[in-house]
Amino acid sequence: MKLRRFLLRYYPPGIILEYEQSKCMKTKSIDLLDLKAESDVDAIVDELVNREPLITISKMEQVRNLILKLQEKISTNVSQRYYLFKVLRAHILPLTNVAFNKAGTSFITGSYDRTCKVWDAASGEELLVLEGHRNVVYAVAFNNPYGDKIATGSFDKTCKLWSAETGKCFHTFNGHSAEIVCVTFNFQSTLLATGSMDNTAMLWDVQKGVEVFTLTGHSAEVISISFNTTGDQVLTGSFDHTCIVWDAKSGRKLNVLLGHRAEISNALFNFNCSLIVSASMDKTCKIWDVETGKCVGTLRGHDDEVLDVAFDYTGERIATCSADGTGRVYNSATQQCVCKLQGHEGEISKIIFNPQGTRILTASSDKTARIWNPVNGECLQILEGHTDEIFSCAFNYEGNIILTGSKDNTCRLWR
Numbered sequence: 001m002k003l004r005r006f007l008l009r010y011y012p013p014g015i016i017l018e019y020e021q022s023k024c025m026k027t028k029s030i031d032l033l034d035l036k037a038e039s040d041v042d043a044i045v046d047e048l049v050n051r052e053p054l055i056t057i058s059k060m061e062q063v064r065n066l067i068l069k070l071q072e073k074i075s076t077n078v079s080q081r082y083y084l085f086k087v088l089r090a091h092i093l094p095l096t097n098v099a100f101n102k103a104g105t106s107f108i109t110g111s112y113d114r115t116c117k118v119w120d121a122a123s124g125e126e127l128l129v130l131e132g133h134r135n136v137v138y139a140v141a142f143n144n145p146y147g148d149k150i151a152t153g154s155f156d157k158t159c160k161l162w163s164a165e166t167g168k169c170f171h172t173f174n175g176h177s178a179e180i181v182c183v184t185f186n187f188q189s190t191l192l193a194t195g196s197m198d199n200t201a202m203l204w205d206v207q208k209g210v211e212v213f214t215l216t217g218h219s220a221e222v223i224s225i226s227f228n229t230t231g232d233q234v235l236t237g238s239f240d241h242t243c244i245v246w247d248a249k250s251g252r253k254l255n256v257l258l259g260h261r262a263e264i265s266n267a268l269f270n271f272n273c274s275l276i277v278s279a280s281m282d283k284t285c286k287i288w289d290v291e292t293g294k295c296v297g298t299l300r301g302h303d304d305e306v307l308d309v310a311f312d313y314t315g316e317r318i319a320t321c322s323a324d325g326t327g328r329v330y331n332s333a334t335q336q337c338v339c340k341l342q343g344h345e346g347e348i349s350k351i352i353f354n355p356q357g358t359r360i361l362t363a364s365s366d367k368t369a370r371i372w373n374p375v376n377g378e379c380l381q382i383l384e385g386h387t388d389e390i391f392s393c394a395f396n397y398e399g400n401i402i403l404t405g406s407k408d409n410t411c412r413l414w415r
Contacts, residue, residue: 003054006066011355011397012271012313013070015063017054028054032067033272033314037075041067074356081381082371082402082414086124090117090411096138097392098405101147101164104396107403108150109411110137116152118164121401124413128167132160135179139194143185149206151192153180159194161206171209175202181223186231191248193234195222201236203248213251217244224266228273233290235276237264243278245293255293259286265307270315275332277318279309285320287332297335301328307349312357317374319360321348327362329374339377343370349391354399361402363390369404383414 004025007016013032018025030048045064048055055063091111100107106127110116116137118128130137130152139153142164149170150162159173159180178198185192191212192204201215201222215236224237233254234246243257243264257267262281269276269290276288285299285306304324311318317338321327327341327348346365353360353374360372369383369390388408395402402414 001054003056003059006062008066008069010070010073011399013074015066015070017052019054031272032070035067035070035074037071039071041071076356080400082383084383084385085401085413085415087385088119088124088126088411088413089409090119091115091409094407094409095392095405095411096136097140098394098403098411099140099142100394100396100403101142102144102397103147104398104401106147106164107394107396108140108142109405110140110152112136114154116140116150116162118150118167119411121396121403121413128164130160130162130167130169132169132172133158138179138181139183141183141185143189143192143206145187146189149185149189151183151185151194153183153194155179157196159183159192159204161192161209171204173202173204173209173211175211175214176200181221182225184225184227186227186248187229188231191227191231193225193227195225195236197221199238199240201225201234201246203234203251215244215246215251215253217253217256218242220263224264224268226268228269228290229271230273233269233273235267235269237267237278239263241280241282243267243276243288245276245290255290257286257288257293257295259295259298260284262305265305266309268309268311270311270332271313272315275311275315277309277311277332279306279320281305283322285309285318285330287318287335297332299328299330299335299337301337301340302326304347307347308351310352312353312374313355314357317353317357319351319353319374321351321362323347325364325366327351327360327372329360329377339375341370341372341377341379343379343382344368346389349389350393352393352395354395355397356399359399361393361395363393363404365389367406369393369402371402383412385412386410 093112135156220240350363392405
């Protein structure tokens with residue numbers, strides 16, 4: 001094994017080792033999720049040299065400088081106020097979903113008008129129109145971190161794979177017998193997963209454009225799907241009140257997460273793949289141990305359906321939002337509510353952390369998005385101007401641009 005170069009990953013903090021083995025280039029991630037502004041860098045470097053053969057004594061100073069750079073980045077105080085940069089009258093019919101590429105240089109919008117559009121985040125200019133679906137484009141995704149491919153899932157029962165640079169359609173995936181409502185890539189960009197109203201999920205080979213597995217086991221619609229960081233497990237959430245963890249290499253069922261008493265609204269892994277959190281219409285979220293599939297905690301407190309849930313990058317905090325118009329932040333270890341996010345006048349359908357984990361963004365039916373302090377629940381800013389429900393929102397990779405998508409047929413860029 002020969003180390004070729006180091007790559008930095010700011011959010012969450014880590015160092016990627018690019019090395020050559022048997023004439024093949026490979027990568028290995030060293031996650032530094034516990035890195036803080038006050039962490040002892042020399043102690044971290046010593047530990048890495050002891051446990052990682054690719055990091056030799058001669059590389060110590062280089063690694064030390066990289067960790068100092070990460071430390072400086074995560075300790076930067078994020079106190080930005082966001083101002084409306086551009087209103088994009090994106091589609092002739094309502095939008096469905098929006099997403100940034102990892103670099104934050106472009107974003108995509110899906111719509112009831114049967115198209116997906118690609119936009120330049122810096123200028124707000126329309127770059128590409130992806131046409132070909134025969135019904136609503138409901139789910140959209142970049143193959144982050146690469147960002148060179150786009151997947152679109154449609155009510156026409158197909159998923160399409162596109163070039164993010166040229167708009168060329170590489171593949172059309174046929175196989176579902178009902179609407180596709182969620183799509184996602186694994187982090188390695190080798191597999192694409194789709195979830196459908198036909199009660200199944202499917203895994204597809206990105207390169208070859210063929211079906212790899214059909215994941216059969218749910219008894220109702222599959223409405224959320226996600227890969228773990230390493231790409232060897234897939235998580236599905238369903239209206240049948242359950243989540244299922246699947247082996248992405250064999251397609252077999254690993255664990256069925258039983259305990260919710262109503263439909264699942266979202267489910268996802270934390271970054272280090274040790275925990276899963278699920279949100280449900282039964283007004284609770286549950287935390288699950290990935291290895292055993294056992295429920296290790298139930299997050300209570302909402303008075304109505306929980307519509308979305310998110311981890312921060314460390315996995316230490318969980319944010320939830322509800323049809324009761326409030327958000328909550330919980331400590332994932334103690335399951336205690338840290339603070340409540342109060343102020344919206346309608347249900348909150350989307351909640352996310354910024355990449356740094358220092359801010360929370362919510363989207364609501366009250367036509368506003370709000371920015372919150374996750375430590376004390378203070379509302380720091382209200383993003384106003386949409387004339388209908390905001391159903392989608394996103395931060396770019398640096399956390400300095402916000403995108404909001406609304407039923408008023410527009411997207412707004414805030415920076």
